[in-house]
Amino acid sequence: MSTVDDLFKKLRADDKRAFMPFVTAGDPDVATTFKIIEQFDTIGCHLCEVGIPYSDPIADGPTIQASFVRALDAGFKLDSLLDQLPALTANLTMPIVSMMSYSIIFRKGLEQFVSAAKAAGFAGAIVPDCPLESAAELSAICRDHDFSLIQLITPTTPLERARKIAANTTGFIYFVSVTGITGERSDAPSQALDQIGQLREYTDLPICLGFGISSAQHIQAIGSAVDGFIVGSAIVKRVAKAKSPEDFDGISKFAESILSAVNNL
Amino acid sequence: MDNTLYLKRKTMNSSTGSPTDMVSVPDETGRFGKFGGCYVPETLVDALHQLESAYHEAINDSQFQQQLDELLTRFVGRPSPLYYARRLSQKCGGAQIWFKREDLNHTGAHKINNTLGQALLTMRMGKSRIIAETGAGQHGVATATACAHFGIPCVVYMGAEDVRRQQPNVRNMKLMGAEVRPVETGSRTLRDAINEAMRDWMASVADTHYIIGSVVGPHPFPQIVRDFQSVIGREAIEQSQTDFGRLPDTVVACVGGGSNAAGMFYPFVGHTDVELVGVEAGGLGNTAGAHAASLSYGEPGVLHGSFSYVLQDEDGQTLPVHSASAGLDYPGVGPEHAFWKDTQRVRYVSCDDHAALDTFQIVAETEGILPALESSHAVSAAMKIAAEKSADDIVLVCLSGRGDKDAAEVARLIDEMKRNSH
Numbered sequence: 152m153s154t155v156d157d158l159f160k161k162l163r164a165d166d167k168r169a170f171m172p173f174v175t176a177g178d179p180d181v182a183t184t185f186k187i188i189e190q191f192d193t194i195g196c197h198l199c200e201v202g203i204p205y206s207d208p209i210a211d212g213p214t215i216q217a218s219f220v221r222a223l224d225a226g227f228k229l230d231s232l233l234d235q236l237p238a239l240t241a242n243l244t245m246p247i248v249s250m251m252s253y254s255i256i257f258r259k260g261l262e263q264f265v266s267a268a269k270a271a272g273f274a275g276a277i278v279p280d281c282p283l284e285s286a287a288e289l290s291a292i293c294r295d296h297d298f299s300l301i302q303l304i305t306p307t308t309p310l311e312r313a314r315k316i317a318a319n320t321t322g323f324i325y326f327v328s329v330t331g332i333t334g335e336r337s338d339a340p341s342q343a344l345d346q347i348g349q350l351r352e353y354t355d356l357p358i359c360l361g362f363g364i365s366s367a368q369h370i371q372a373i374g375s376a377v378d379g380f381i382v383g384s385a386i387v388k389r390v391a392k393a394k395s396p397e398d399f400d401g402i403s404k405f406a407e408s409i410l411s412a413v414n415n416l
Numbered sequence: 417m418d419n420t421l422y423l424k425r426k427t428m429n430s431s432t433g434s435p436t437d438m439v440s441v442p443d444e445t446g447r448f449g450k451f452g453g454c455y456v457p458e459t460l461v462d463a464l465h466q467l468e469s470a471y472h473e474a475i476n477d478s479q480f481q482q483q484l485d486e487l488l489t490r491f492v493g494r495p496s497p498l499y500y501a502r503r504l505s506q507k508c509g510g511a512q513i514w515f516k517r518e519d520l521n522h523t524g525a526h527k528i529n530n531t532l533g534q535a536l537l538t539m540r541m542g543k544s545r546i547i548a549e550t551g552a553g554q555h556g557v558a559t560a561t562a563c564a565h566f567g568i569p570c571v572v573y574m575g576a577e578d579v580r581r582q583q584p585n586v587r588n589m590k591l592m593g594a595e596v597r598p599v600e601t602g603s604r605t606l607r608d609a610i611n612e613a614m615r616d617w618m619a620s621v622a623d624t625h626y627i628i629g630s631v632v633g634p635h636p637f638p639q640i641v642r643d644f645q646s647v648i649g650r651e652a653i654e655q656s657q658t659d660f661g662r663l664p665d666t667v668v669a670c671v672g673g674g675s676n677a678a679g680m681f682y683p684f685v686g687h688t689d690v691e692l693v694g695v696e697a698g699g700l701g702n703t704a705g706a707h708a709a710s711l712s713y714g715e716p717g718v719l720h721g722s723f724s725y726v727l728q729d730e731d732g733q734t735l736p737v738h739s740a741s742a743g744l745d746y747p748g749v750g751p752e753h754a755f756w757k758d759t760q761r762v763r764y765v766s767c768d769d770h771a772a773l774d775t776f777q778i779v780a781e782t783e784g785i786l787p788a789l790e791s792s793h794a795v796s797a798a799m800k801i802a803a804e805k806s807a808d809d810i811v812l813v814c815l816s817g818r819g820d821k822d823a824a825e826v827a828r829l830i831d832e833m834k835r836n837s838h
Contacts, residue, residue: 204733205732205733206602206733206734207602207611207719207720207734208611209456209457209611209614209615209618209720209721210457210459210618211615212615216601220601220602223733228731229731230731252718252732253455253718254455254717254718254719254726254728254732255731255733256732257717257718257723257732258717258728258730258731258732259731259732279457279458280455280456280457280718280721281455282454282455282456282457282458282461283458283461284445284453284454284461285453285454285455302458303457303458304458305457305458305459306459307458307459307460307461307462307463307621307622308458308461308462309462312461312462327458327459329619330459330618330619330621330622331459331618331619332615332618332619
């Protein structure tokens with residue numbers, strides 16, 4: 152049981168949903184990233200996804216890609232993040248998970264990465280470019296370490312395959328709301344809900360929705376059909392623009408508006 | 417020439433490291449030894465499965481084979497000749513240097529062998545739009561050509577830096593109705609064009625096929641591209657038997673992503689007495705960022721959906737690369753080349769910008785052929801190899817493309833070098 156499992160157990164008991172903001176590590180620097188994460192924790196967000204910058208992201212849209220470029224240009228290093236992270240996670244109520252490319256994990260060594268990430272305070276990882284076929288070794292290592300390996304299911308995933316992915320997932324299922332890359336979209340991505348309904352018949356894992364969710368209206372439109380909501384680009388965009396303390400308060404206020412929509416479902 | 421027998425993969429008994437084991441790759445999970453595989457977002461996985469089954473159905477369909485053969489003969493102009501570079505050989509001394517003239521194909525490079533095959537697959541899958549990435553622009557032109565031939569809408573992603581240095585190809589793509597989208601992110605070269613094409617495909621996968629131009633990317637692309645390009649090596653074997661009564665001693669090809677080399681080498685892999693040499697872009701030197709020689713200086717890693725040799729830092733971030741040649745300016749390489757390197761079936765060397773530019777001029781002056789700057793790397797290495805061999809030996813080079821597209825850039829670079837040396 153990772154802390155992610157504990158979180159959803161409690162939310163389910165209370166009939167509540169999770170709000171999970173995403174923030175890019177090191178954009179504009181790690182200290183600022185930590186401050187933002189602390190704010191998310193203070194206002195009561197349930198989990199935070201920490202994006203690890205990568206030079207060649209395929210699944211990410213322009214907003215998150217640009218944040219990766221800024222962080223890498225500013226000298227982001229994974230080892231340095233992992234060294235600093237315990238000071239942050241020791242004081243957090245919510246769990247944090249990393250979202251990152253398999254290229255980085257492979258380069259670090261699967262076992263070395265998982266044990267270092269767990270020791271630093273990550274409860275799990277989302278690895279969008281490591282599909283089921285390629286995940287066996289990483290999946291086994293994550294299980295050994297009680298480290299959640301959160302896998303993705305998309306609108307293009309056939310149901311039979313979705314069942315297999317669910318069987319290999321721990322923590323929660325990350326359901327990608329749209330066929331496409333990350334980024335804000337004007338319409339609530341509600342077409343995924345039929346597929347989520349079907350998937351519920353085969354898994355008890357929490358199912359959370361991400362990609363394209365950027366407002367309280369989206370949350371209300373989707374409603375209580377999912378166990379949690381992931382908001383990425385809408386936050387990263389605000390971080391990119393933030394210059395003054397007021398701007399950073401604005402990020403908190405935005406997160407609070409989403410959180411309250413989630414809590415009121 | 418009948419492709420049917422060649423495209424179908426023969427089922428062979430495998431024993432580690434044997435010649436037959438070397439050719440019965442990839443396995444059903446897309447692995448060439450430990451290399452290859454599939455590292456892409458879940459959104460694309462179903463489309464890759466669809467492509468794999470469409471491909472296997474196609475190569476077992478004699479009508480598909482006939483259609484492709486007909487196109488290769490009447491539209492591309494195959495078989496491409498084997499040509500003795502007599503004055504170049506005399507200049508080097510040593511072995512005879514022969515060219516496999518892929519530069520004489522329609523569109524001026526080997527890329528068309530693959531794009532026609534994949535365009536046929538696109539129609540079999542019922543998809544109505546094609547996207548592609550391009551570096552030097554040769555694959556972009558070949559894709560635009562196939563799309564114009566079949567009447568399929570086409571979008572080509574091209575790094576803004578490559579748009580600048582390969583203007584003639586940009587113009588030609590547009591003339592054939594393709595939309596060229598310059599990519600302004602990252603190093604604004606091939607690698608960024610691939611990222612952008614992948615992102616397009618993430619959203620358009622339901623009705624769009626992505627024609628990858630090299631033996632890179634997730635399974636089944638490295639296999640499909642290699643198989644469509646293998647017409648080069650199969651013809652070369654047949655022509656060698658006719659012209660020499662035997663196979664060449666050494667076969668040389670340039671390697672960026674590695675598609676002309678894979679197509680040339682694959683039919684020769686089982687002929688273990690033939691030496692195979694791949695030539696990477698040595699750029700300006702062997703320090704990180706100055707070259708694009710993934711096999712010579714890189715390490716095993718994951719890039720663009722497959723596990724191969726990659727130029728990356730200790731965090732797995734892709735390193736900047738450099739080559740005077742846009743088609744070789746890529747920080748990764750096809751997984752089968754990684755497999756051939758580790759099994760030592762192919763020897764990989766590099767050729768720097770300077771030598772490639774010199775060779776461009778030498779081939780132009782001695783043979784009346786403008787070789788692509790990419791192919792000039794291969795010829796340069798072949799000249800070194802030939803110089804150490806005897807007059808009875810035969811060194812066969814894949815002249816993968818013509819150099820018209822490079823003429824202006826080569827003139828500019830030569831001027832720049834002259835200025836720097838004064």
